[in-house]
Amino acid sequence: MSVVTSKSPAAPVTLKSLGRGYFDRIRGGDLGALPAVLGLLVLCTTFSIMRPVFLSSLNFANLLTQGAALTVIAMGLIFVLLLGEIDLSAGYASGVCAAMLAVLLTQHGWPWYAAVLASLVTGAVIGLALGVLVAKLGIPSFVVTLAAFLAFQGVVLLMLKEGTNISIRDSTILAISNNNMTPTLSWAALALGVLGYAATQLWRARRRKQRGLSAEPLTLIALRVGILTAIAGTAVYVLNQERSRNAIIVSLKGVPIIVPIIGVLLVGLTFVLRRTKYGRHIYAVGGNQEAARRAGINVDALRISAFVICSTMAAIGGVIAASRADSVDPNTGGSNVLLYAVGAAVIGGTSLFGGKGRILDAVLGGAVVAVIINGMGLMGYSSGIKYVVTGFVLLLAAGVDALSRRRTAKR
Amino acid sequence: MTATPILELRGIDKSFGPVQVLHDVAFSVYPGEVTALVGDNGAGKSTLVKCIGGIHPIDAGEYFIEGEPVHVHSPRDAAGYGVEIVYQDLALCDNLDIVQNMFLGRERKSGLVLDEATMEEMAAKTLDGLSVRTVQSIRQLVSSLSGGQRQTVAIAKAVLWNSKIVILDEPTAALGVAQTAQVLELVRRLADNGLAVVLISHNMNDVFAVSDRIAALYLGRMAAQLKTSDITHAQIVELITSGRSGDLGLQNGNGAKA
Numbered sequence: 001m002s003v004v005t006s007k008s009p010a011a012p013v014t015l016k017s018l019g020r021g022y023f024d025r026i027r028g029g030d031l032g033a034l035p036a037v038l039g040l041l042v043l044c045t046t047f048s049i050m051r052p053v054f055l056s057s058l059n060f061a062n063l064l065t066q067g068a069a070l071t072v073i074a075m076g077l078i079f080v081l082l083l084g085e086i087d088l089s090a091g092y093a094s095g096v097c098a099a100m101l102a103v104l105l106t107q108h109g110w111p112w113y114a115a116v117l118a119s120l121v122t123g124a125v126i127g128l129a130l131g132v133l134v135a136k137l138g139i140p141s142f143v144v145t146l147a148a149f150l151a152f153q154g155v156v157l158l159m160l161k162e163g164t165n166i167s168i169r170d171s172t173i174l175a176i177s178n179n180n181m182t183p184t185l186s187w188a189a190l191a192l193g194v195l196g197y198a199a200t201q202l203w204r205a206r207r208r209k210q211r212g213l214s215a216e217p218l219t220l221i222a223l224r225v226g227i228l229t230a231i232a233g234t235a236v237y238v239l240n241q242e243r244s245r246n247a248i249i250v251s252l253k254g255v256p257i258i259v260p261i262i263g264v265l266l267v268g269l270t271f272v273l274r275r276t277k278y279g280r281h282i283y284a285v286g287g288n289q290e291a292a293r294r295a296g297i298n299v300d301a302l303r304i305s306a307f308v309i310c311s312t313m314a315a316i317g318g319v320i321a322a323s324r325a326d327s328v329d330p331n332t333g334g335s336n337v338l339l340y341a342v343g344a345a346v347i348g349g350t351s352l353f354g355g356k357g358r359i360l361d362a363v364l365g366g367a368v369v370a371v372i373i374n375g376m377g378l379m380g381y382s383s384g385i386k387y388v389v390t391g392f393v394l395l396l397a398a399g400v401d402a403l404s405r406r407r408t409a410k411r
Numbered sequence: 412m413t414a415t416p417i418l419e420l421r422g423i424d425k426s427f428g429p430v431q432v433l434h435d436v437a438f439s440v441y442p443g444e445v446t447a448l449v450g451d452n453g454a455g456k457s458t459l460v461k462c463i464g465g466i467h468p469i470d471a472g473e474y475f476i477e478g479e480p481v482h483v484h485s486p487r488d489a490a491g492y493g494v495e496i497v498y499q500d501l502a503l504c505d506n507l508d509i510v511q512n513m514f515l516g517r518e519r520k521s522g523l524v525l526d527e528a529t530m531e532e533m534a535a536k537t538l539d540g541l542s543v544r545t546v547q548s549i550r551q552l553v554s555s556l557s558g559g560q561r562q563t564v565a566i567a568k569a570v571l572w573n574s575k576i577v578i579l580d581e582p583t584a585a586l587g588v589a590q591t592a593q594v595l596e597l598v599r600r601l602a603d604n605g606l607a608v609v610l611i612s613h614n615m616n617d618v619f620a621v622s623d624r625i626a627a628l629y630l631g632r633m634a635a636q637l638k639t640s641d642i643t644h645a646q647i648v649e650l651i652t653s654g655r656s657g658d659l660g661l662q663n664g665n666g667a668k669a
């Protein structure tokens with residue numbers, strides 16, 4: 001072993017060695033977030049050149065709320081995808097949960113919190129049923145959830161009395177996708193997020209160094225915190241500008257409330273996957289089910305729990321979608337919502353073969369999908385072309401995933 | 412044979428339906444020694460190992476750990492007595508790193524959170540104790556390791572738990588020359604550290620290179636269990652292929668010739 005002399009007892013970690021490790025990983029087929037970030041840059045550049053209005057703060061805020069529901073559904077899907085399974089019913093499951101919310105709110109007069117809770121419980125029960133069918137009966141998840149996809153489509157129709165549109169008037173529910181934080185609160189939330197991120201990173205590096213383990217160099221942490229601050233800071237600055245077309249009647253400024261909600265879900269679920277025993281076991285089952293079983297992991301229970309999380313997240317996505325549309329109709333969660341969500345996860349870098357993926361993938365991929373939908377809308381393309389392009393992008397992402405997997409397996 | 416065997420089996424019978432795979436097998440394993448378990452395909456090596464590991468229940472016979480009779484009904488029981496088996500397929504997760512694999516299913520926690528630092532320290536200590544220097548970083552993904560390195564990780568995983576008996580199922584079967592030498596060196600070091608090692612192998616060169624004792628199975632019967640120094644290469648091959656070799660082995664028509 002070549003030992004580089006250094007004051008730290010553990011193998012020295014320098015920016016250079018980290019950089020080399022990163023390039024080695026990319027060459028080895030592990031592209032990580034690279035395709036999503038590059039795609040985002042290319043798409044944003046193209047759209048802002050062709051339609052300058054793409055860069056307006058109004059459109060930016062619109063973009064965020066447009067992508068929110070599918071991002072949340074994608075976050076849940078990642079749990080199922082990590083196990084190497086799929087949930088094709090997540091879209092309509094969100095529709096069923098949104099319909100549950102709307103019916104309880106308007107026809108039964110439930111308060112918003114009770115209706116939201118009921119909708120989340122509905123999601124959890126759906127996930128439990130799917131998970132039991134997959135794990136205990138051994139029906140392939142593709143078939144179970146395809147059947148559920150069809151059935152839930154019918155359930156939504158039945159709940160909405162053959163396709164009537166139920167509008168939502170509860171101000172709290174409507175606020176989720178439609179209201180903004182005040183500019184001051186927006187800055188405060190940004191500061192909280194950035195400081196929290198920096199503090200956890202520094203704390204972890206310090207603890208590892210104290211115990212003589214290799215730790216990330218401070219410059220790298222500073223670089224990451226700096227980039228985060230720059231991007232998020234610019235975003236908050238843009239969103240804090242007045243974006244109402246008629247500011248005297250109604251003022252529109254500040255970060256949409258949906259952004260911190262996504263942020264909390266991102267941090268919370270990332271913590272579960274990366275820092276808990278449960279999350280570690282999810283990755284293990286996705287990597288080698290037999291090894292996980294021999295290690296004493298209850299694979300069936302884990303699989304059921306992943307479907308429960310997926311459908312519950314779909315329920316949250318349904319609530320967000322209902323809030324954005326101000327109503328629930330038979331198309332809520334339908335048509336392309338599921339494919340957009342799966343696309344978001346895969347574009348972000350989650351593998352369809354299981355064992356690889358992060359919650360952040362849902363946010364990055366969700367951003368790419370939202371930019372495509374939004375930008376093509378601005379370009380005035382027909383929905384036919386939008387479908388074709390989105391399908392093509394999903395195929396491209398799945399192709400990159402399959403190729404990178406082949407590349408890793410070759411060694 | 413002054414020391415008591417750490418693991419001793421007597422009169423083990425095992426049938427799968429109408430097929431009797433093990434007949435009255437006796438087998439002893441001593442601490443600080445490598446016991447090679449040899450035999451032709453279908454001789455019952457894997458079945459015997461799975462009985463020891465608690466995967467197959469035994470039909471008849473006695474199982475002793477350090478002279479005490481015990482009952483092993485599940486892999487958990489076996490692990491509780493310090494028996495760890497490294498199977499041929501290794502059972503590692505490619506998408507996890509070395510530390511994560513070594514602690515799979517037995518993760519250390521501090522509160523709700525995984526205690527990564529402690530796990531990393533313990534893994535590094537175990538690998539150091541085995542003088543493993545071939546891996547660059549213990550935070551490397553297993554998918555990036557060579558066959559020999561994977562074998563090393565699987566063995567280190569088995570040793571991590573203060574196990575007393577480590578059973579290795581053909582650890583060198585898929586390896587090249589240099590990697591085989593590395594793994595054999597590791598096997599020898601395990602025994603020198605005081606562990607009892609059982610090595611299943613088809614390769615007589617490997618067997619003679621590292622083992623202290625050889626146990627030869629022939630059609631489900633223990634043909635002979637001898638010190639490696641008391642036996643020749645040719646005799647072992649005869650024991651494996653016909654169950655006897657001169658005065659050694661199954662005498663009065665116990666084997667297939669009956």
